[in-house]
Amino acid sequence: MQYNKIITSAAITTLLIISSCSEPQKKDNSNTTGLTDQKTRVGTVLVSPLKDSSMQYKLMVAPGEDTSRGLSILIGENEGQVLTLEAKNIKTQMPQPLDLLKQVIQKSGYHVQEVMIDSLQGDIYVSKVLCVNQSGNYVLRSRTSDAIALAYKFNCPIYINNALLKK
Numbered sequence: 001m002q003y004n005k006i007i008t009s010a011a012i013t014t015l016l017i018i019s020s021c022s023e024p025q026k027k028d029n030s031n032t033t034g035l036t037d038q039k040t041r042v043g044t045v046l047v048s049p050l051k052d053s054s055m056q057y058k059l060m061v062a063p064g065e066d067t068s069r070g071l072s073i074l075i076g077e078n079e080g081q082v083l084t085l086e087a088k089n090i091k092t093q094m095p096q097p098l099d100l101l102k103q104v105i106q107k108s109g110y111h112v113q114e115v116m117i118d119s120l121q122g123d124i125y126v127s128k129v130l131c132v133n134q135s136g137n138y139v140l141r142s143r144t145s146d147a148i149a150l151a152y153k154f155n156c157p158i159y160i161n162n163a164l165l166k167k
Contacts, residue, residue, distance in 0.1 A: 035130050038163065039159035101153075116130075120164060126141055127143070128142070
């Protein structure tokens with residue numbers, strides 16, 4: 001039964017993102033080249049399970065190879081497994097929810113141009129996903145783990161808002 005809850009949660013998340021993509025009032029043509037100029041490109045993404053039995057993963061995202069300036073983010077077991085599959089380009093027998101989301105975005109005439117880890121709200125890192133087509137842009141808010149997985153799916157760059165980087 002736990003597996004069904006995971007699929008249902010992923011399906012609801014996918015539908016929410018899809019509905020956000022199709023709403024004209026979300027359109028943003030103000031910055032057609034990206035999300036912000038105050039960003040640094042990510043060069044390192046590391047995903048590893050925590051050594052204790054908490055069933056959490058650690059996601060390390062950093063500019064270049066300098067992990068001392070990067071972000072360390074705790075994510076759930078399912079998100080960690082999805083990112084591991086995407087990072088290693090491992091194909092599963094059946095499509096996963098992100099495969100479905102990629103198909104819907106593409107069939108809607110969009111592609112993901114870039115992903116940016118944008119802000120910290122409480123203790124949660126929030127990311128933005130920039131979807132573009134000929135008509136304009138849509139910026140979607142997302143969990144950072146989902147945004148990075150989409151970046152892998154669309155082979156697009158990942159950025160960190162400079163305000164989040166350790167000095």
